[in-house]
Amino acid sequence: MTAKKYDAVIIGAGPAGCAAGLKLANxxxxxxxxxxxxxxxxxxxxxxxxxAAIQVLEDYLNLKIPEKVFEEPSTVGLVYIPPSxxxxxxxxxxxxxxxxxxxxxxxxxxxxxxSKGVKILQNTRPEKILFKNKEIILKTTSGETLHTSYIIxxxxxxxxxxxxxxxxxxxxxxxxxxxxxxxxxxxxxxxxYFYIFLNSQVCxxxxxxxRKKDKMILGVGDFNSKKNSKEIVNKMTxxxxxxxxxxxxxxxxxxxxxxxxxxxxxxxxxxIGLENILLAGDxxxxxxxxxxxxIRLAVESGVYAAEAVKKSIIEKDQALKYYQKNVxxxxxxxxxxxxxxxxxxxxxxxxxxxxxxxxxKVAL
Ligand SMILES: Cc1cc2nc3c(=O)[nH]c(=O)nc-3n(C[C@H](O)[C@H](O)[C@H](O)COP(=O)(O)OP(=O)(O)OC[C@H]3O[C@@H](n4cnc5c(N)ncnc54)[C@H](O)[C@@H]3O)c2cc1C
Numbered sequence: 001m002t003a004k005k006y007d008a009v010i011i012g013a014g015p016a017g018c019a020a021g022l023k024l025a026n027x028x029x030x031x032x033x034x035x036x037x038x039x040x041x042x043x044x045x046x047x048x049x050x051x052a053a054i055q056v057l058e059d060y061l062n063l064k065i066p067e068k069v070f071e072e073p074s075t076v077g078l079v080y081i082p083p084s085x086x087x088x089x090x091x092x093x094x095x096x097x098x099x100x101x102x103x104x105x106x107x108x109x110x111x112x113x114x115s116k117g118v119k120i121l122q123n124t125r126p127e128k129i130l131f132k133n134k135e136i137i138l139k140t141t142s143g144e145t146l147h148t149s150y151i152i153x154x155x156x157x158x159x160x161x162x163x164x165x166x167x168x169x170x171x172x173x174x175x176x177x178x179x180x181x182x183x184x185x186x187x188x189x190x191x192x193y194f195y196i197f198l199n200s201q202v203c204x205x206x207x208x209x210x211r212k213k214d215k216m217i218l219g220v221g222d223f224n225s226k227k228n229s230k231e232i233v234n235k236m237t238x239x240x241x242x243x244x245x246x247x248x249x250x251x252x253x254x255x256x257x258x259x260x261x262x263x264x265x266x267x268x269x270x271x272i273g274l275e276n277i278l279l280a281g282d283x284x285x286x287x288x289x290x291x292x293x294x295i296r297l298a299v300e301s302g303v304y305a306a307e308a309v310k311k312s313i314i315e316k317d318q319a320l321k322y323y324q325k326n327v328x329x330x331x332x333x334x335x336x337x338x339x340x341x342x343x344x345x346x347x348x349x350x351x352x353x354x355x356x357x358x359x360x361k362v363a364l
Contacts, residue, residue, distance in 0.1 A: 006032045008150040008309050009138060011161050013039060013120055015295050016281025017154030018109035019302030022061050025116035027310045032148075033118060034140060036125040036155075039110055044177055044263035045102035046210050046219055046292065047071065048194055053296035054098060060303045069108050071099040072213040073192040081197045082353035083346050086246045089195075090356050097194055099212065105295075129164050136276070150309045150319055151277045154302060157264045159283035162271060170268040170285065173205060173223035174232040175292060178258035179215045189249045190216050196291075198349040199242065205341065206292065207239040209250075216253055218243075221292055223267050223342075232262065265292055267338065270331045276312065276319045278305040284327075286334055289341040297334070301327055 008024055010017045013035035024031040035041075057063040075096040081089045114120060121142070128139040129151075138146040153161025157172050182190065195209040205221035220239050225231040244251050266285040273279045280286070281298030288294065308323035315322075344352075 003145040005147040009148045012155035016298035016302035019299040020306040021113040021118035023306035033120045040107035044261035047102040049098040079193045153279045157282040172264040173267045175221040176232045177219045280305040289338045
């Protein structure tokens with residue numbers, strides 16, 4: 001058994017954990033990240049980033065995503081398909097999403113963090129948390145004893161850290177993806193768009209199609225489907241039926257065996273921690289429930305958590321106090337979007353697409 005001391009320990013090496021680690025390294029705070037998987041690790045993801053995500057990486061961490069992380073095409077347009085179908089679809093004008101390979105993106109972020117001096121302990125989970133005077137002690141599955149003053153829980157939607165603080169379950173919504181190989185001859189069928197189907201007959205969140213270099217991803221998300229149930233997989237069957245009707249040319253691509261991925265997005269009022277234990281990213285519930293976008297919010301909240309830790313070290317007051325202020329707007333944004341998504345009727349979905357400003361009819 002070895003005992004080690006760090007100013008801060010981050011749990012989870014996803015975008016939130018790496019962003020927090022990078023920010024703390026910039027502030028010369030001695031930091032360790034504990035990651036349960038061996039890196040690089042897979043994460044179920046559509047791999048799309050809005051301009052705001054690029055901006056956050058640049059403004060807060062001085063990072064520019066390298067070419068090798070992008071898919072082909074490197075950007076895609078955004079198409080909304082309302083319940084009434086493809087005939088009323090719209091392409092959001094002057095709007096693009098960056099198309100990344102999620103494994104490469106996370107792997108790039110972890111190597112950036114390591115290059116700035118952040119240590120990452122892989123294949124390791126914390127299994128016990130103890131408090132002694134002002135110190136937090138973590139016992140890990142690899143037999144280490146970690147002494148620290150701050151913990152940032154960046155351990156995703158099913159956060160262990162969150163569970164230690166609140167000791168209850170938080171709702172989350174399953175998102176299920178199937179990836180199909182894309183032969184060259186299909187290039188003209190799947191255009192460089194993120195197609196979002198706002199059809200609650202299929203799913204009450206969204207169903208989508210994304211074009212990657214050599215694959216097409218179909219996704220369905222539904223906040224009423226039960227955890228690990230077949231329900232969400234059945235929703236995919238419904239979605240494919242809709243596709244056959246609305247975009248019959250796509251059907252031939254669905255003839256091969258897909259790679260399947262099921263994971264979750266948070267669906268609760270954000271919870272940001274307790275005293276000197278903070279939560280960031282999915283662990284805190286920071287996600288845009290309407291679009292499923294969470295990477296930008298993970299990076300942003302990771303940075304804010306790190307800033308709060310630094311301030312707490314200087315001012316000798318609880319980190320949560322500073323973090324609360326930093327994330328006020330993020331909490332408000334996530335709550336508003338979740339309420340909006342929760343109350344979407346078929347009629348509102350139809351009108352959302354209709355009301356989009358600066359639109360043209362898209363030729364699909
Ligand atoms: C199917 C799907 C598609 C999505 N598509 C998009 C998209 O296109 N764009 C977008 O912006 N967002 C997307 N999201 C959301 C996005 O993936 C998340 O919001 C984002 O990954 C959150 O980052 P994070 O660092 O908080 O958590 P994660 O990326 O989940 O990272 C958490 C890390 O913690 C580790 N961990 C977990 N438990 C422990 C533990 N006990 N001990 C140590 N380590 C632990 C995990 O192994 C992982 O590495 C999607 C989500 C889903 C489910």
